[in-house]
Amino acid sequence: MPDCQHQWEMTHIEFGFLIFEKCSQPYSLRTYFSEKSHPMLGEKYRDGKCDWTVMENAQSFLFDLKCKKCNLLEDFRNVMGFMYCTGCLPDCEVEILQRKYESEKKWVVVAFGFLPKDREHAIPAEKLKILEDYFNQRRDTSRSTIAVLSYDLIEDFSRCKGDFIHDVGMLSLEPPGEKKTPF
Amino acid sequence: MTTKELIENLSLKPLSKFDHREITGVFVSDMLSDVMAGAKSGDIWVTVQTHKSIIPAANLVDVSAVVITSKKQVPPDTSDLASKHGIALLWTELPTFEFVGKLYALGLMTT
Numbered sequence: 131m132p133d134c135q136h137q138w139e140m141t142h143i144e145f146g147f148l149i150f151e152k153c154s155q156p157y158s159l160r161t162y163f164s165e166k167s168h169p170m171l172g173e174k175y176r177d178g179k180c181d182w183t184v185m186e187n188a189q190s191f192l193f194d195l196k197c198k199k200c201n202l203l204e205d206f207r208n209v210m211g212f213m214y215c216t217g218c219l220p221d222c223e224v225e226i227l228q229r230k231y232e233s234e235k236k237w238v239v240v241a242f243g244f245l246p247k248d249r250e251h252a253i254p255a256e257k258l259k260i261l262e263d264y265f266n267q268r269r270d271t272s273r274s275t276i277a278v279l280s281y282d283l284i285e286d287f288s289r290c291k292g293d294f295i296h297d298v299g300m301l302s303l304e305p306p307g308e309k310k311t312p313f
Numbered sequence: 314m315t316t317k318e319l320i321e322n323l324s325l326k327p328l329s330k331f332d333h334r335e336i337t338g339v340f341v342s343d344m345l346s347d348v349m350a351g352a353k354s355g356d357i358w359v360t361v362q363t364h365k366s367i368i369p370a371a372n373l374v375d376v377s378a379v380v381i382t383s384k385k386q387v388p389p390d391t392s393d394l395a396s397k398h399g400i401a402l403l404w405t406e407l408p409t410f411e412f413v414g415k416l417y418a419l420g421l422m423t424t
Contacts, residue, residue: 143350191346212349214369237372237398268354269375273332273399276373295370297344 136197138204138264148190148210148296153180157288161210161245163192189297195264204260209253211296213240213281218291223283235274239265240292242281253280314421316378316401319357323415325380328387329395329402336377338424339416341409345370352376353424359409359416363387368394368402377401382409 146165152158158180173184190211195204215224215238228238241261243253258278265276284290317333319325337355342348343362352358354375360367363385371379378401381387387404395402405412416422 140350145346145350189344189346191350193350212369212373214366237369239369239373265373265375270334270354273334274372293366293369295345295349295366295373297346 134197134200134202136202136260136263137199137267138195138260139198140193140264141196141203142192142194144192146190146192148186148188149184150186150188151182152185153182156180159245159287163190163210163244186298188294195260204257206257206261208243209257209261210242210244211294212278213242213292213294215240216291216293219289222285222290224279224292227277227279227283231277236277237274238277238279239295240279240281240284242294245287247282252282255280314419316357316403319378319419319421320403322419323405323407323412325403325405327401328381328392328404329400331378331396331399331401333401334377336421339413339421340376340423341413348374348376356424357416357421359413361385361409363391365391365394367391368398368400371395371400372398378403380405380412382407382412 146163147167149162149164151160167187171184171187174181192207194206215228217225219225224240231238241253241258258280262276262278314336315333316336319336335355336357338353340352340356341359343360345366348358348370352374356376357378357380358371358376359380359382361383363381367379380403382405384406392402
């Protein structure tokens, strides 16, 4: 239905765990989604040239969006989550846009594909627009709106102190400590 | 019911600056992923989570208010961020179970 003014709803929601792994030398990050928790935070293992360390094990979810009117299904399984920009780097493109949009009451979130960034995991602009439409269609936009930006705008993840909107330490018997960036 | 009426009815303590708005339902969860996937615009979100990450999640799903239950201490950076986004951050010493019972008695339910 090419003329459909799509009304998006979340569907195929799959709860699970987002695993962050880091290699220090050379610096690299990778993430993947798992149905099961990774119990060994801090565990190191060798893979290729890297010694990978499991940095974080966060509860998160995968989803798709479906149009309520025409049933068009859009696959968002390559979105690993959303990050709130804390404004840590004044020269970061995300922070520059965040400052620009703030006066318009347009709030910024960064949609992340799985790391490392590559063609397979990149989130195309049209998908970002659909995400933006989804969040804005379900809110009172006379008060504020949402802008969904791509993680490609973040030049250097190692300096980013953004705050992922996901659950860390929820399965631990210990009370949660200060939340740290997985980067 | 509006956030103003809810605050008056249940003696909630506002922790942020916000404009009052209509409440359309209730969502109870301590997990951000749960809220992102399940809460609806206009819901009040009842939680014991106080980390500032609750505010971007609340903003993204457009809840009408976040209510922190069970006397949990709320860090200043959480209430500051709520004010910046105009999110109603409310506080009660009631445990979640008791607070939700009062919401039910007021006619508020899960949508």
